[in-house]
Amino acid sequence: MTGALLHVQGLKVEFKVYEGVLKVLNGVQMVVHEGERMGLVGEAGCGKTTTMKCVLRILPSPPGKITAGQILFHGRDVLKMTFHQVQRVRGRGIAMIFQDPTAALNPVFTIGDQLMSVIKYGSRDSLGAREVRSRAVAVLHEVQLPDPERILTNYPIQLSGGMRQRVCIAMALSTEPELLIADEPTTSLDVTIQDQILRLLNALVERRSTSVIFITHSLGVVREMADRVYVMYAGSIIESAAKEELFSNPLHPYTQGLMRAVPKLTGGGIAEGIPGRIPDYLNPPAGCRFQPRCPHAWARCVNEVPTLHEVGQGHEVACFRFQEQ
Amino acid sequence: MTNAILEAVELKKYFLTSRGTVRAVDGVSFSLEETETLGLVGESGSGKSTTAYTVIGIYAPTAGKILFRGTEISRPVAKRPRSLKRAIQIVFQDPGTSLNPRRTIGQILELPLKVHGVGTKRDRKERVIELLRLVELPPEYAYKSPHMLGGGERQMVAIARALATEPQLVILDEPTSALDVSIQAKIINMLLKFQQEMGLSYLFITHDLSLMRNVASRVAIMYLGKICELAPTAEFFQRPLHPYTKMLLSSIPVVSPEEEALKPEKVVSQGEIPSPVNVPSGCRFHTRCLEKDERCSRVGPETVEVGEGHLVSCLKFAPQLASAAAAPGSGEVEK
Numbered sequence: 256m257t258g259a260l261l262h263v264q265g266l267k268v269e270f271k272v273y274e275g276v277l278k279v280l281n282g283v284q285m286v287v288h289e290g291e292r293m294g295l296v297g298e299a300g301c302g303k304t305t306t307m308k309c310v311l312r313i314l315p316s317p318p319g320k321i322t323a324g325q326i327l328f329h330g331r332d333v334l335k336m337t338f339h340q341v342q343r344v345r346g347r348g349i350a351m352i353f354q355d356p357t358a359a360l361n362p363v364f365t366i367g368d369q370l371m372s373v374i375k376y377g378s379r380d381s382l383g384a385r386e387v388r389s390r391a392v393a394v395l396h397e398v399q400l401p402d403p404e405r406i407l408t409n410y411p412i413q414l415s416g417g418m419r420q421r422v423c424i425a426m427a428l429s430t431e432p433e434l435l436i437a438d439e440p441t442t443s444l445d446v447t448i449q450d451q452i453l454r455l456l457n458a459l460v461e462r463r464s465t466s467v468i469f470i471t472h473s474l475g476v477v478r479e480m481a482d483r484v485y486v487m488y489a490g491s492i493i494e495s496a497a498k499e500e501l502f503s504n505p506l507h508p509y510t511q512g513l514m515r516a517v518p519k520l521t522g523g524g525i526a527e528g529i530p531g532r533i534p535d536y537l538n539p540p541a542g543c544r545f546q547p548r549c550p551h552a553w554a555r556c557v558n559e560v561p562t563l564h565e566v567g568q569g570h571e572v573a574c575f576r577f578q579e580q
Numbered sequence: 581m582t583n584a585i586l587e588a589v590e591l592k593k594y595f596l597t598s599r600g601t602v603r604a605v606d607g608v609s610f611s612l613e614e615t616e617t618l619g620l621v622g623e624s625g626s627g628k629s630t631t632a633y634t635v636i637g638i639y640a641p642t643a644g645k646i647l648f649r650g651t652e653i654s655r656p657v658a659k660r661p662r663s664l665k666r667a668i669q670i671v672f673q674d675p676g677t678s679l680n681p682r683r684t685i686g687q688i689l690e691l692p693l694k695v696h697g698v699g700t701k702r703d704r705k706e707r708v709i710e711l712l713r714l715v716e717l718p719p720e721y722a723y724k725s726p727h728m729l730g731g732g733e734r735q736m737v738a739i740a741r742a743l744a745t746e747p748q749l750v751i752l753d754e755p756t757s758a759l760d761v762s763i764q765a766k767i768i769n770m771l772l773k774f775q776q777e778m779g780l781s782y783l784f785i786t787h788d789l790s791l792m793r794n795v796a797s798r799v800a801i802m803y804l805g806k807i808c809e810l811a812p813t814a815e816f817f818q819r820p821l822h823p824y825t826k827m828l829l830s831s832i833p834v835v836s837p838e839e840e841a842l843k844p845e846k847v848v849s850q851g852e853i854p855s856p857v858n859v860p861s862g863c864r865f866h867t868r869c870l871e872k873d874e875r876c877s878r879v880g881p882e883t884v885e886v887g888e889g890h891l892v893s894c895l896k897f898a899p900q901l902a903s904a905a906a907a908p909g910s911g912e913v914e915k
Contacts, residue, residue: 298760298761298762299731299760415852417852418852445623445624445787445853446623446787446789446828446831446832447623447827447828447831447849448623448849448852449831449833450830450831450849451849451850453833454848472760472761473833474761474835475790475832475833475834475835476833478833478834478835479833502835502836512762513761513762514835515765516761516762516764516765517761517790517835518764518765518768518788518790518791518793518794519790519793519794519834519835519836519838519839520789520790520793520817520832520834520839520842520843521793521836521838521839521842522793522794522813522814522817523794524769524772524794525764525765525768525769525791525794525795526765527765527766527769528761528762528763528764528765528766528769529762529765530766532730532732532733532763533730
């Protein structure tokens with residue numbers, strides 16, 4: 256794979272809890288190329304955020320434990336790095352925007368304190384106090400916040416949700432990362448604010464040609480934000496394709512069910528959802544984890560675990576229906 | 581208006597805080613016909629939940645009237661007759677917090693029956709099982725407690741609880757916004773089925789316009805405590821008139837080109853909803869509006885009917901002003 260910035264291979268994660276071992280990630284495979292906007296879609300609890308926490312090595316451990324797999328960033332395994340090496344990847348290499356900007360910002364420090372310390376410790380060159388400040392102002396300006404000088408002296412509580420998320424975006428981009436992970440950055444925002452934030456993010460990453468992993472549960476949002484889409488279900492990637500291909504020709508029964516269940520502006524009622532619920536990670540179903548909810552399941556689905564198979568131009572599906580015997 | 585089960589007339593709800601008066605709902609009028617679904621849509625802070633809570637009686641209105649089948653009910657729930665409380669029920673947004681964690685599902689479902697004195701103890705047990713069956717949950721769930729259930733199942737229980745007293749009007753306060761789409765589909769379809777079978781009327785509150793397109797018979801858009809546009813669903817999506825409606829519609833992320841074609845031409849959304857403590861003068865939306873002129877910051881728009889049941893509250897459509905000044909862009913809607 257040439258030009259692969261991030262390559263996740265066979266990532267498995269378990270959580271030890273009182274009741275036993277939760278087998279959460281079940282061999283996640285994904286590739287992000289340089290300059291690519293990758294979208295990761297899946298419903299609550301499917302392991303999207305857990306995967307990203309492994310990439311940044313911020314998975315709380317215990318209870319979490321990475322039991323198998325590799326995460327190659329520029330060809331080097333993040334999981335084998337020392338603490339100091341990981342520190343250098345964080346910020347400059349990979350930066351992350353979290354779902355809830357209120358929880359991501361420290362309430363007892365001003366925006367200036369938080370943003371300027373990111374710039375001071377995170378940037379490539381050593382900067383003087385004045386330079387740090389001017390960069391902070393510049394980056395706040397870039398995320399279209401009015402009156403950046405004043406915002407630097409504000410506490411998070413003095414800003415609205417949309418403005419806080421802009422601050423978080425400014426923080427993530429202030430160190431000029433090569434890869435930006437945006438974890439549901441607009442889920443807690445209203446639709447008109449979401450529109451503004453998404454447009455801003457798109458413009459910023461385009462200008463800097465940053466690679467992006469955009470995590471969301473909304474198919475509509477991923478359609479606007481990604482060039483390539485990975486669909487995740489119960490701890491593994493079940494389908495991946497270029498955006499147009501995925502939306503015009505979804506193949507996995509889960510992706511199809513998801514597409515049908517989304518309410519459409521064209522009206523005509525809502526199709527039946529997917530029966531059942533996401534599996535219990537303590538005792539995940541044998542074989543394909545979607546098999547108990549799948550309308551097409553047959554014996555092979557219970558006995559074997561499907562792996563991603565290329566079925567067309569860059570279109571991969573983990574389903575036995577698309578594999579020759 | 582003859583067949584209205586619920587009517588709100590110039591409904592207002594203010595909250596007094598140390599920072600000033602929060603005008604959460606500020607003169608809202610609508611009516612809900614028998615067996616229809618009225619969708620109340622708006623961003624957070626627009627007053628849609630406050631409207632719902634005032635209707636159910638959690639808050640007493642500051643001013644204005646609420647009529648249920650022609651009888652005035654604008655008072656808090658403690659002062660309402662029991663029969664009325666039986667007739668109006670609510671499903672809350674988050675089933676994680678609306679169900680008592682220390683009660684079993686059976687106890688939760690039995691409580692409204694007990695309060696309204698339905699049947700004997702044995703009757704009530706049977707009714708609980710029946711309610712569970714209604715929402716397609718197995719009877720043994722009566723012995724489980726809420727934390728053992730998934731989010732979707734909990735919301736089913738909340739719906740069953742609302743239906744326990746055989747209500748006529750159900751207020752649905754974002755019943756699926758905490759749930760995944762695959763589960764949302766199931767719950768919405770179930771709600772639509774109950775509406776058909778039991779002849780329920782729904783006041784459906786949501787921020788999701790795509791969902792509204794599929795469930796509501798009429799849609800009302802709220803902004804900062806006022807309704808800015810109200811229309812039958814098909815008309816609403818075909819001919820959105822209010823600048824805020826257009827901004828909302830063009831902000832929705834959609835999944836297919838067919839839907840893309842239905843959106844109004846790209847309106848670049850700007851600004852954020854102002855604080856309801858300092859409501860902007862004139863039209864409340866003028867701070868974010870892309871089509872405003874100098875009048876908008878001074879004159880508050882009246883609500884005018886521009887078509888069959890299509891109400892808009894925007895100066896562009898005010899007849900006397902439009903004809904006097906021949907305001908640009910308002911010609912095509914003149915009657």
